[in-house]
Amino acid sequence: MPGIQGIETIVVLMLENRSFDNVLGHLRHPSYGNRSEVDGLVDPNDTTAYDNFYNRRRYKPFGTADEELRTDLPHERDTIAEQLDVKNGRPTMRGFVRSYVNATGNVVQKPPPMGFITPKWLPVTGFLAEHYLVCNRWFSPLPTGTQPNRAMAFTGCSLIDDNVKGFIPCRDLVFDWLERKNVRWRVYHHGFPFFMLFSGSLDHVLSDRFRSIRYLAPDMQSEPLDQTPQVIFIEPEYADSPVHFGFTPNDNHPPLAMGPGEVLLREVYEALTRNPEKWKRTMLIVTYDEHGGYFDHVKPPAIRTDPPQGAQYKGGAFEHLGVRVPTLIVSPWVAPRSVHDGLFDHTSILQLLAEQFGGGADDYSSEVTARRAKGIRSASEVIDLSAPRTDVPQAPLGVIRTTSYVASGAHGPVNDDQSAFVAAARSVRAHDQRRALDKYPELAHLPD
Numbered sequence: 001m002p003g004i005q006g007i008e009t010i011v012v013l014m015l016e017n018r019s020f021d022n023v024l025g026h027l028r029h030p031s032y033g034n035r036s037e038v039d040g041l042v043d044p045n046d047t048t049a050y051d052n053f054y055n056r057r058r059y060k061p062f063g064t065a066d067e068e069l070r071t072d073l074p075h076e077r078d079t080i081a082e083q084l085d086v087k088n089g090r091p092t093m094r095g096f097v098r099s100y101v102n103a104t105g106n107v108v109q110k111p112p113p114m115g116f117i118t119p120k121w122l123p124v125t126g127f128l129a130e131h132y133l134v135c136n137r138w139f140s141p142l143p144t145g146t147q148p149n150r151a152m153a154f155t156g157c158s159l160i161d162d163n164v165k166g167f168i169p170c171r172d173l174v175f176d177w178l179e180r181k182n183v184r185w186r187v188y189h190h191g192f193p194f195f196m197l198f199s200g201s202l203d204h205v206l207s208d209r210f211r212s213i214r215y216l217a218p219d220m221q222s223e224p225l226d227q228t229p230q231v232i233f234i235e236p237e238y239a240d241s242p243v244h245f246g247f248t249p250n251d252n253h254p255p256l257a258m259g260p261g262e263v264l265l266r267e268v269y270e271a272l273t274r275n276p277e278k279w280k281r282t283m284l285i286v287t288y289d290e291h292g293g294y295f296d297h298v299k300p301p302a303i304r305t306d307p308p309q310g311a312q313y314k315g316g317a318f319e320h321l322g323v324r325v326p327t328l329i330v331s332p333w334v335a336p337r338s339v340h341d342g343l344f345d346h347t348s349i350l351q352l353l354a355e356q357f358g359g360g361a362d363d364y365s366s367e368v369t370a371r372r373a374k375g376i377r378s379a380s381e382v383i384d385l386s387a388p389r390t391d392v393p394q395a396p397l398g399v400i401r402t403t404s405y406v407a408s409g410a411h412g413p414v415n416d417d418q419s420a421f422v423a424a425a426r427s428v429r430a431h432d433q434r435r436a437l438d439k440y441p442e443l444a445h446l447p448d
Contacts, residue, residue, distance in 0.1 A: 004356065004380045006388060007333060008225075008281040012349060013234040013268060014153060015261060016146065016253035017075060017292025020138075021061065023258075023326040025116040025296075027129060029063075032119050037339045038129075039136045039298060041116060050297050052097040052114060054107070059097045061114050061295060066121035066401065069112050069255035072415075073293025074103035077144040077162045077315055083113075083293070084143060084320065089302065091320060096295040112254075113295050122258065123396045124265040125328070128286070131393040133334040133382055139300055140290040140322030141345040141371075146417060149289045149322060150194060153346035157367040161313040165419035167199040167427070174350065175204050177364065178231055183357045185209060186229040188216045190237035190247040191442055196424045202431045206439060213247075217271035220278055228278060231353065234268055236261065240417040242425065243442040254292055262400045269330065273392050280388040284330040285349060285379060291323035298324045301343065303374045308367055321345060329379070332388035340384075342377045351378035422446065 021041055027033035028040030044050050044060040052059045074083075082102070085095035096113040100106070119126045141152035144161055147168050151158040159169045173195070178185045187193060187210045196205050204210070211219075213234070220228070239249040239256045250260035265286065273279045300321040307313040327344070347368045354364040361378045362369040372378070429436045429443045436443050 004333075004383050006281065007283045007331070007356070007383070009228060009230055009232060009278065009283070010349075010352065010356065011232040011234065011268075011272060011282060011284040013236075013265075013284065013286045014150070014346075015236060015286070015288045016238070016251040017073075017290060017294075018252055018254075018258075018288045018326060019291035019294035019296040020298070020324040020326045021296045022116055022291075022294040023122065023125060023288075024129060024134060025061070026063070026119050027134070029116075031063075035337075035339075038134055039341075041297065050093075050295070052094050052295065054097045054101050054111075059111060059114050061116050062110055063118045064110070064115035066117050066257045066259055068257045070106070071104055072254050073113055074099050075145050075290060075293040079103055079293070080143045080145075080323070083295075083323075084300070086320075089319075091299045093295070093297060093299060096293070100293065113293055115294075117258065121401060122262060123398065123400060124262045124269070125258075125326075127393070127396055128265065128269070128328045128330050131336045132331065133329040133338045133340060133384075135327040135329065135344055135382065136339055136341045137298070137324070138287060138327035138344040138348070139324050140288075141347060142305060142318050143300065143320055143322045144290070144318070146289050147197070147420070149346065151198070153289065153349065154195070154198070156347060156350055156365040157308040157311075159308065159311040161307070161311075161315055161318070163416040163420070165416050166423045168197050168420065170198050170200065173198055173201060173204065174353070175209075178353070178357070181357045183231060183353075184227075184229045185231040185233075186211060187233045187235060188213045189235035190250070191244060192238065192241045192421060192425055192440065193235040194238060195233075195235070196428055197420050202428055205428060206432055206435050210439070213267075216268070217274065220271050221274050225278065230357065236264055238421070240415070240421055242418060242422045242447055243445050245442050245445065252288070254294075259400050266395045266400075269395050276392065279392065280332050280390075282331060283333060283383075285327070286330060287327040287346070288325040289346075291325055294323075296324045300324070301375070303371070303376070305371075329382045331383075332390075332392075333383045333385050335384055336389075336393075338384060340382045342381050343375050344379060345371070345376050347371050347376055348379040351376075352380045355380050
């Protein structure tokens with residue numbers, strides 16, 4: 001794998017709940033990007049392949065502005081099964097509108113799941129897709145919601161098949177694996193990090209390895225190379241967090257608009273590229289945990305995931321991967337305007353870590369090795385240059401359009417993720433109140 005030996009820092013930014021077609025589908029569209037190598041959307045009026053139906057009416061994808069929605073889209077295990085609309089063992093991808101109407105009761109001319117955001121609203125995402133690499137076949141690991149897919153990403157397996165209201169049960173977190181391998185790691189977070197929701201995470205999230213996002217740029221600028229983390233996780237401000245003080249939610253989770261997330265992408269890119277010596281050793285992976293109920297035209301492969309030992313899946317094994325998600329590889333080790341067609345999911349990151357810092361792609365866990373045997377590849381395979389590029393393209397500097405609200409204050413839980421955030425935050429505060437309040441002052445404002 002050319003170039004992987006030259007990468008010393010791997011950075012992971014996982015955002016929330018968008019499909020490939022919703023975010024990157026325009027790249028193929030003849031009215032926008034017209035990039036035939038990207039498996040995005042051709043003109044929906046020229047094909048029936050994207051057609052969704054509800055009450056005998058046909059719905060097609062349509063271009064849209066980046067707007068805050070009236071409500072979230074359905075994205076649980078049962079509603080995703082409705083969206084995939086499996087016939088004779090194969091997803092048809094024709095149930096997105098039906099799932100949305102059944103969940104919300106909203107019968108509208110342009111159902112939000114079928115919208116794809118046009119490029120003027122995504123200046124930073126478009127910039128990264130133009131100057132770096134797009135993954136055509138990166139899927140969420142499971143056709144279910146946020147928590148199981150993040151468990152797959154950061155532990156290698158999921159003990160749950162749908163969201164829960166308390167701590168997410170799990171085995172070792174990726175941090176535990178990294179520490180066993182003596183790998184330097186760090187998390188830069190906005191408000192409450194999602195990692196707080198995993199069982200066994202309390203000492204990690206209270207450690208000095210978790211730092212405010214405000215330290216990312218100065219650390220990348222001035223921290224010595226031999227002290228720079230080898231693995232970095234960037235945590236956005238989650239819309240489901242019970243408290244928002246100091247940051248606008250920017251995780252791109254509907255009904256949130258993507259404008260704040262575009263600002264976040266620009267800030268992360270600028271922080272990572274400000275030190276040329278570090279940048280030429282860096283690989284940034286930008287991906288999304290799951291599709292969030294948005295339409296995608298690519299049928300997930302039939303790769304089965306059985307419940308791991310100790311799991312309790314209410315619905316039994318998963319027969320397919322989850323829906324495809326937008327993923328960008330941003331690094332001087334990939335060619336500009338490039339595309340990769342390899343089959344990836346979030347465990348591809350764990351394979352990459354095992355190759356880079358362990359004994360090979362099979363050195364993470366038996367569950368990750370089993371997925372590799374079924375065709376899920378390591379993210380190392382995207383590296384296509386034998387030496388790093390010397391150019392550092394400048395991110396767009398203009399004002400980023402957004403219709404999103406600015407959230408503040410504290411609110412009580414509404415959905416399972418919000419309930420889990422509240423429960424986890426209270427547990428962190430109870431675990432070591434002095435350290436917790438010092439590190440996360442927002443804990444003092446938790447809702448009753």
